[in-house]
Structures are given as C-alpha cells and as structure tokens.
Amino acid sequence: MDVQIKTAEKPEQPFPLLFLEYPATIHYHELRKTKRTIIFVPCTFHPVSHSECYGALTDLSISGCLCRVKNVRNRKLPELNIHDRVHLRCLLPGTTEEQKIHGIIRNLKKEKHATRIGVEFENLQPHLHEIISNYIYAVENSPE
Template sequence: MAQQRKGSETHDAAMLSISIGTKILVEPAGMGDRFKSDFVGMVRGSYLIVKVPRIPGLNDFLYVEKPVTVRYLHEGQVYGFGSEVVWNLSAPYRLLFLKYPKSIESLNLRKAQRVDCFLPIELGGAGSDGEYIRVTGMMLNLSAGGCQLVLDSKEDENGLPSFSVDEKVELTFTMMGTDMPIALTGKVKNISLHKNRMYIGLMFQDMVDEHRQAISSYVENVTDYLME
C-alpha cells in the first residue's frame, strides 16, 4: 500500500473485520483507476474472494501476482490493505481470489474529514443556568461521530443560547435524502462565537442502530473522496 496516511492506524491482519456482501474498492497497480466489487468470502490467513464486474479490459490487470489495493467501510471505519491476485476465475462465476494481507490500515471517520451539509436542526439542553432551552439552527458538517452546528441569536433580549462545553444536549434533524427523523444525544465539545452566531462542535453519544446506520450510509456516499 501507499505510505500510511496521517490519522490512520496499522493492525495485524489477523483482526481483519469484513462481512459478506460488503462493498469494496479494488485498485490494481498500474491501472490508474479502481473498480467497485462485493466481498464474497475468505479463508482466514490464506485468501479473500471478491466478485469481478464486467468492465472491458479489466482482466488485463488481474493476472496472477498482480499487486492490488483494497479499501472498504466497516462500522464507521475505512480499512485498506495491499494484496496480490492469486487467481482470476471467469467460469462458472466471475470471482477474484486475493492473497490474505499481512497488515491492514484503518482510518477512523470520527477523526477524518467531515462531510459538508446544510441541514435544519433543533437543539435542546439545560443551558448554563439550568433552565431547559430548545433552539433552531443549522448543521454545517457531519461525520460518523459528530457534527458542527451554527445557531443565530434571537431577535430579542435573550441573545445567543447559554449552552456550555461538556453539556449533554438533544439534537433532532431529518437525514439528508430521506424522511427519517433522527433524535440523538450528544456532548458539546467546543463552542466559538462570531458576531451574532454560535458555533458548536458536538460529539454523538448512545445512538440507536437505525440512526447510526443512516448516518454511516450518508458518510459512505462520500467515502470515495475520503480514500483518495
């Protein structure tokens, strides 16, 4: 694989975590491009099996011992490893056998670049004075582990809401591209003020599986850019 990227970790491949049906990206050396595939199975310590799509000229880059790089998303982390072609099977099914990797690299999306968005939100919490408040605002970016919000001051004597760092808050919004309402709790990690706006960095906590999957699916749509 290429040089280890900043913010990533390298692990022994014995802990390789991947589920059957996982969408993966395979990049043969020298091809200058990569193709999407599905993980089919493996014999741990020996080889992995993935599907081969029907792409003109692809087989020219999938001969035995050809180096490849594989990347995929699993439970909020991008994983990648170097391998080589063991065998390219064309019948009865188009399957590619890859050598089991010696090590894998992981990049936690919670520490990676966030995905820009512009979603209306509601934020509720006790505030610094202990009185429950609920305000509206916008979500500026989103990752698997948190988001950044912006709140405008109200046009009255109250001004900006009185949230504080480490405060537990309740966030609600509708997931982009769906009608799914998401309500979750988070912890305020940082606050900054600029003119009449408050910017809040929020870390998600105790998400239900349905909401975690909805957010992870959105992040997965831009994984290709994160992995370049």
C-alpha cells in the first residue's frame, strides 16, 4: 500500500516524540470476492440433522450470508460446527414465495445474546443468483 505521510512535529523535550499527519487519501481494497450488503430478512435456519431455529439474515452477497440467531434461555441452539450443511428458508426481496437455500457454515461467533453464523451458499439456483444480484445493485445505486 502506498501511503503519503508527513511529519507534523518532532519534539525532543521532555523526550523524543514523533507526530504524523493522517493521510488525506487512503487506498481501499476489498478483500471479499463478492460485494455484500446489509439486509434484515427473517429466516428459518435449519442445520441438517438438527431441529430448525429462527433468525434473520443481516448481511447478503452472491456467495453467502450472515445469519443471526437470537439466544433464548428456554430454547437451546443446536450444536453447530464449521463445515456443517444447512438449509435457509426466507422471503428474499423481490420474491413472493419463501426460498430454500442450501449452504455450508464457514464462520461461527457465539455472543451473549445471539449467535452469528456465516454461511457460504452451495449450488445457488440461477434465479436466486439473479434476485440477490439485482438487490445488491439496487442498494448500491440508490440515492442516499
């Protein structure tokens, strides 16, 4: 990364210090393969060979999503592991029927009030690919 930094000050007393000016421009480089956008869509999260639980998609891309499942005292979340297969059912923007999406757990983060589950889509159907692409395009190109 090429960053232009200027020295703002260099006092020697009471001991040597170096103050730098924050650069006016920093180059941004996206590390993800595909663009993702924030979303809130209620969903049913169903780990294969476990009972389903309810949550929400909070982040969506062509390649996957982030699902947030609330931790409820009287309802324990099934044991989940990286690489487990899951099915998601949700009503995606622009659809009138619930969609079933297959995926693999790629990331898990258990927090006090919720568990965040990163899911990579597996064999995403072409019509769902188009729906998600159109949604991301619309969000990115909407006037703020």
